[in-house]
Amino acid sequence: MATSRLAEFQEQFARRADLTHLNNAGLAPITLAAKNKVEYWAERYYQEGFWTDADYMTDVLSARHAMADLIGCQHDEIAWFQSAAGGINQFAFGIGLQPDDEVVMWDQEYSSMLYPWKEACDQNKAFLKIVDSEENLKTPTEKYLAAFTSKTRVAAFSLVQFSSGARMDTQAVISECKKRGILVFIDIAQTLGLHPCTVWAMGADAVAGGSHKWMVSPVGVGYLAIRKELAQKMKPRNIGAYTYGTCDDPSDFACEPKRDATKFEPGSKQVLEITALGASARIIKAVGVETIEAEALRLGAKLRDGVYNKGHQLLNPFGREAISPMVNFLPGNGMSLPDMAKRLSDHKVNFALRGGGIRLSTHAFNTDKDIEKALSLL
The missing domain is CATH 3.90.1150.10 (Aspartate Aminotransferase, domain 1)
Incomplete structure (x- = not known):
């Protein structure tokens, strides 16, 4: 079988x-399913224009459900971005870092993970604590946990490191974070589509990744999955019509943002790329x-x-x-x-x-x- x-x-x-x-x-x-999806929507846009409107929105929603199935979250806990960096930025700048807060990270994190957290710490006078890897790029769990202090606000790490495949005992890290009240943010770009991804069930507060590695779909989509209770408290970094409703809603100066993760999507989506990602996600799930x-x-x-x-x-x-x-x-x-x-x-x-x-x-x-x-x- x-x-x-x-x-x-x-x-x-x-x-x-x-x-x-x-x-x-x-x-x-990319998969044949992803290729076919791109060609399908390109042809429909060419032939039908506006008359694709309701159908493409349905397909984007289907892709959101497909990704939620792989991550283990609810579909309305997922927000789309142009890249993984977009989702990381939203979380890093949106959680309200305070002066002297600490964010703990390995020294071998990819730049799209490192730079947003560094800038968020710099702007908020927080401290980015870098933990040195050991020989052959090892990332011992106990060494990472030893870096936590009473000031640690966020544990930010990749589930699988991009240079080497290094990983920690994620359950041990999340359990310790829960005891200390530390937020857990995980880059799953080197995991989703390749390894079983169970960190949501373990209690991660948010995860982010992109479309073009193990998800075997086109470049151009990032995602952030964030717990509903955190999304409700967090302000969007980018604001547009979709922050509050849809592009067809009348303007309202008293409007309130949405309460789920879709409020982090300010406007129109990358339909071809997102639906292609959904197609690959369904193949991965089926296989x-x-x-x-x-x-x-x-x-x-x-x-x-x-x-x-x-x-x-x-x-x-x-x-x-x-x-x-x-x-x-x-x-x-x-x-x-x-x-x-x-x-x-x-x-x-x-x-x-x-x-x-x-x-x-x-x-x-x-x-x-x-x-x-x-x-x-x-």
């Missing part, structure tokens, strides 16, 4: 012998995240073992253990990092330079031949 579901997922992707996609933690190909994860990890383990056996230095915090499809390494055998990067690029094997090394990342649509091609170049 799992084999047939995996085949269903793999059939969603184009196959070109000249391109090998091993930067799926950065920018993955099963566990099925996708198992194949991505199998291929990642094969790649990791091959890299190690060829004499290269693994930078992954978990060594050769198969808990992530990310493989980060430094070239050995006298080859420089720039030379290795050029060789991969010349042979159309994509990758990313992350965490001081070369990061390769396998998805469930990849094949054993993809791994063998990459290893033949190392």
Whole structure:
């Protein structure tokens, strides 16, 4: 049964012998379902214009429900943004940081996570406390928890770190935060669509991510899922007609903002991108995240073992253990990092330079031949 579901997922992707996609933690190909959705709405806009109005709103709502199913939240706890950074900004600037509040974060967070929190802290005279990673980009849970003080207001971290796949004992972190009254904000961009995402059930206050990595849909959508009680208290960063109602409502100087997460969406949506994301989310749900994860990890383990056996230095915090499809390494055998990067690029094997090394990342649509091609170049 799992084999047939995996085949269903793999059939969603184009196959070109000249391109090998091993930067799926950065920018993955999109599903056929997402491609079809973009083409569908482009054609309808071309043919029908305004007469698409009610239908596209229904499809955007369907996408909101599909994402809520994967995250585990209610559909009206999700707000759309242009990117993950938009959702992170809304939360970081919207929670009302006070002077001397602390936000605790690892030193290896992606810039779209780091910069909004740094700026929010700077503007509010709060303190961004950076915790140093350990050897091979390890992020020990106990070290992160030790950084908490009586002034800590927010624990902001990625469920899976983008450079290496590093992760903490998230349940332990959330439990400690609940005891101390610390807000929990989690970047799930490197989790959703690849690993089961259970942090909402654990009690995370908000999560954010984007569309173009493991969600295998077009660039251009970010999302913020935020608890209703927090959304009700938080002021929107961007204001427009949809903050209060719809574009067809009469202007009213006494109007009150919506009380759910949609108040953070000031105006018209990226319909093509959002509905494409919804299409990919439904494919992922139907196939099963566990099925996708198992194949991505199998291929990642094969790649990791091959890299190690060829004499290269693994930078992954978990060594050769198969808990992530990310493989980060430094070239050995006298080859420089720039030379290795050029060789991969010349042979159309994509990758990313992350965490001081070369990061390769396998998805469930990849094949054993993809791994063998990459290893033949190392």
